[in-house]
Amino acid sequence: MNVLSEADRAFFREQGYVVVPKAVPPENLQAVIDVIWEFLGAAPDDPESWYRIPPRETTGGVGPLSQSGMVEIYQHQALWNNRQYPRVYQAFVDIWDTPELWVSLDRANMKPPVRDGDPAWQDPGFIHWDIDTGQDPLPFGVQGVLYLTDTAADQGGFQCVPGFPARFAEWVRTQPADRDPRVPDLTGLDVQSIPGRAGDLLIWNSLLPHGNGRNTADRPRLAQYIAMRPTGRADERQRQERIASWRTRKPAPSWPGDPRGWELRQPGPATLTDLGRRLLGLDPWPGASDAACSTPKKSTRP
Numbered sequence: 001m002n003v004l005s006e007a008d009r010a011f012f013r014e015q016g017y018v019v020v021p022k023a024v025p026p027e028n029l030q031a032v033i034d035v036i037w038e039f040l041g042a043a044p045d046d047p048e049s050w051y052r053i054p055p056r057e058t059t060g061g062v063g064p065l066s067q068s069g070m071v072e073i074y075q076h077q078a079l080w081n082n083r084q085y086p087r088v089y090q091a092f093v094d095i096w097d098t099p100e101l102w103v104s105l106d107r108a109n110m111k112p113p114v115r116d117g118d119p120a121w122q123d124p125g126f127i128h129w130d131i132d133t134g135q136d137p138l139p140f141g142v143q144g145v146l147y148l149t150d151t152a153a154d155q156g157g158f159q160c161v162p163g164f165p166a167r168f169a170e171w172v173r174t175q176p177a178d179r180d181p182r183v184p185d186l187t188g189l190d191v192q193s194i195p196g197r198a199g200d201l202l203i204w205n206s207l208l209p210h211g212n213g214r215n216t217a218d219r220p221r222l223a224q225y226i227a228m229r230p231t232g233r234a235d236e237r238q239r240q241e242r243i244a245s246w247r248t249r250k251p252a253p254s255w256p257g258d259p260r261g262w263e264l265r266q267p268g269p270a271t272l273t274d275l276g277r278r279l280l281g282l283d284p285w286p287g288a289s290d291a292a293c294s295t296p297k298k299s300t301r302p
């Protein structure tokens with residue numbers, strides 16, 4: 001059964017994103033929250049501990065946490081349980097109109113409130129694209145974020161320029177030829193923070209300028225990134241890399257990774273359902289064609 005209604009699809013076309021409520025059960029959300037705190041050696045009720053791991057922007061670019069809250073954890077069972085949750089999968093099937101998908105092996109986010117007098121924790125938020133918007137034709141792609149807790153507009157969560165993909169062609173004609181194809185000039189564009197409830201899965205068109213905001217609330221922002229894209233059996237190298245990443249509990253190539261190797265000390269690999277095995281690439285989709293894979297997204301996130 002479809003997860004996205006006709007109205008959801010229309011909203012996605014017009015606004016460039018759509019929200020799927022209650023995408024996974026509360027216990028799945030809590031399991032990821034627990035593992036994020038364990039990974040960071042921090043606790044939800046101990047604000048000092050939120051800042052214990054210095055962001056990697058202050059440690060020579062290496063570390064398990066960034067100023068924008070990127071948590072370099074990729075293969076834990078709790079993450080996989082959301083990736084292979086049927087309602088999450090069905091939402092992406094509805095977007096792509098095909099059941100043959102691979103899931104991203106993406107990370108999580110814990111963005112603590114900005115801290116007075118501490119330059120390390122003053123992240124202003126950011127807006128970018130993960131695709132090169134100078135390409136012609138532009139490829140269609142989507143990304144997604146699962147809200148692990150209720151997230152207020154001032155809590156450092158997802159922000160974007162609603163409606164932008166539908167206006168891109170008109171907008172780009174007003175831009176200089178040497179514009180940055182990965183970071184828009186925001187002059188005249190309306191960046192909005194998208195608050196949400198725990199369990200919301202927000203899926204966005206990759207052409208939507210997006211990022212996360214400044215957290216001026218008193219609670220951290222917590223999220224898990226999940227995206228899916230059509231695949232095919234043709235790209236054997238990528239398939240092998242994905243399987244190795246799951247099996248060895250390491251990031252896929254091009255992700256920053258965790259120099260402490262926390263995940264390597266966890267039990268694993270994660271147990272996959274039949275759906276999870278297909279979403280990884282371990283098992284083929286029944287009757288899958290040999291169509292070429294779409295190009296993998298190279299992360300440009302901070």
Ligand SMILES: O=C(O)CCC(=O)C(=O)O
Binds near residue numbers: 109143158211212301
């Ligand atoms: O933290 C967020 O919600 C946005 C993340 C982001 O910019 C990305 O996934 O490329």
